[in-house]
Amino acid sequence: MKLQKEKEDNFLSDTNDMIEISKRDSYIQKYGIDPAITPVYLSYNAYKRIVGYAMRYGSNDLPQKTWREVYGILIGSIKENKEVTVKDAIPVMVGDRAYVEYRSKHYVDTAQFNTAIYERAIQDNKEDFFVGWWHTHPGIGFIFSPRDIETQLFYQGVNPYAIALVFDHCQKESKSYYLGIAGIRLKNPDRGMFATYSNSIELKFEHTMEKMVKNVDKVVKLIDKNMKDVLSEIKYIDEILRKRYLAQLQRNFGLIMVLKRDIKITDDEIEAENEDYYLYEWDPDIDKKIYRIPKFRERIEKELKKYEANLSELNAEKSDPEFRKKKAKYKKKIKEMLAKPTEWYTKIMNDFTKRIEIISPFFDFLDTDERKIIEHFEERISEYSKVLDDLKSRSEFNL
Structure with a gap:
């Protein structure tokens, strides 16, 4: 039995070596x-x-x-x-x-x-x-x-x-x-x-191993000293800037598209056709149907379209003095409507910039969840900024 067991062990060992060598040879042939x-x-x-x-x-x-x-x-x-x-x-x-x-x-x-x-x-x-x-x-x-x-x-x-x-x-x-x-x-x-x-x-x-360790030790000391403050700033961005200030800005002066209420997604195409509040999940225009324009933005959009139409008529008749007068009036009206959201947006961004100045030197040592908090806020505030800038640009009425 002992001899047989030794033979079995030797056979398994040889077989393992053959498999390993075979795999190694194939890699050597392919990659050199x-x-x-x-x-x-x-x-x-x-x-x-x-x-x-x-x-x-x-x-x-x-x-x-x-x-x-x-x-x-x-x-x-x-x-x-x-x-x-x-x-x-x-x-x-x-x-x-x-x-x-x-x-x-x-x-x-x-x-x-x-x-x-x-x-x-x-x-x-x-x-x-x-x-x-x-x-x-x-x-x-x-x-x-x-x-x-x-x-x-x-x-x-x-x-x-x-x-x-x-x-x-x-x-x-x-x-x-x-x-x-x-x-x-x-x-x-x-x-x-x-x-x-x-x-x-x-x-x-x-670098030399000694230099690698010496340099990284300095970095670790800075991280140990500052990470508590960095994490505090990240929490502030999430809890205060995003969930409170930006959310309040969107509620009072909504510009970012918002989800429609009472909308349900279904994979049944017939059901989606028969019921107004059902949307077919494979509909290529589903994003447009799920979201709606906030009331504040909708009001500004209507004013812009009305003013653009009025100015187009005046421009067509070449009533230049009247055109310039109306244009200045409409421009002032839209500017007044956007004044408050612009002020709030600027304050939020200034606050965010201060926080980022503290976080930035240590951004490389944050993990995915921590980075995502910052990135998510940036994405949302960027969406708001793009719409705000677009409305301001349109209020110039460069027809």
Whole structure:
């Protein structure tokens, strides 16, 4: 039995080696090098963002019981199929003590990142894209959990060069991992969840390791000193500027399109045709039918159309003195109607600008949820501004 067991073990070992060698050979033939062992060049910018965000949730200055893992994505390129360059590391989310749960909204955010990176790459004539992901193991070290293997399978399955960078602040300035970071890849991703991994992928750095650590330590100190204020400003933007001031501006002087009441979406086309308050979900004009113009904007739009019609008639008859007189009168009337919303909008934007001045130096160390609060406010206030500017432009009556 013992001899038979040894033979079985040897057979399984040989078979595993054959599978691994076969996979490696196919990659070598296709890419000219085994992607699983391709070295990685890590920029200081990417390292700074990883450490800066990671140490908000895991550092020697925090109680160990409060340490939490964080997750992000890596942006870069592949140099001649021989080296992965990591140019940026975007923080995405914070998880629990031992894992990060990727929620559905983060898949949407990641897809938006991918689109933005692609568009920027075309604009700048670069070849940047997702080259992997990064996460932290505070006090755990450079290992892969089953969840990590699953995540790496996703990245490496699409891109055989994809790298996982793992940061553990407890390893920082150690002899083996001076930067506290390691590169990990699956050796044999074709085996799925049974894949083995290497945590000793060669890492190259933009500066000397000592300089990388020294510089990032200065950044971390600034983050520790200012992050509480930064988060307070983000909360102010969400709770005060967006939910109170901008909402009040929209209620009193509505310019942004608003949802119609009593509208229901259905996938039944016949039902949508027979009932006025039902809309067919595949209707190409559904957005136009769901939203309506606020009453304040509707009133201004009516005035503008009426004045434009009056001026067009005067202009057609070439009554220049009368035309100029009427034009000045109408222009003043619209300006008066827009005076209050313009004043409120200006105050809100001035307040927002003050908050952003505090947040801006630390924007790179915010995660998706924190950035989204700022971006959402910017989108809403921008919508309001565009309509306001359009109405002002039309009030010039340059027919």
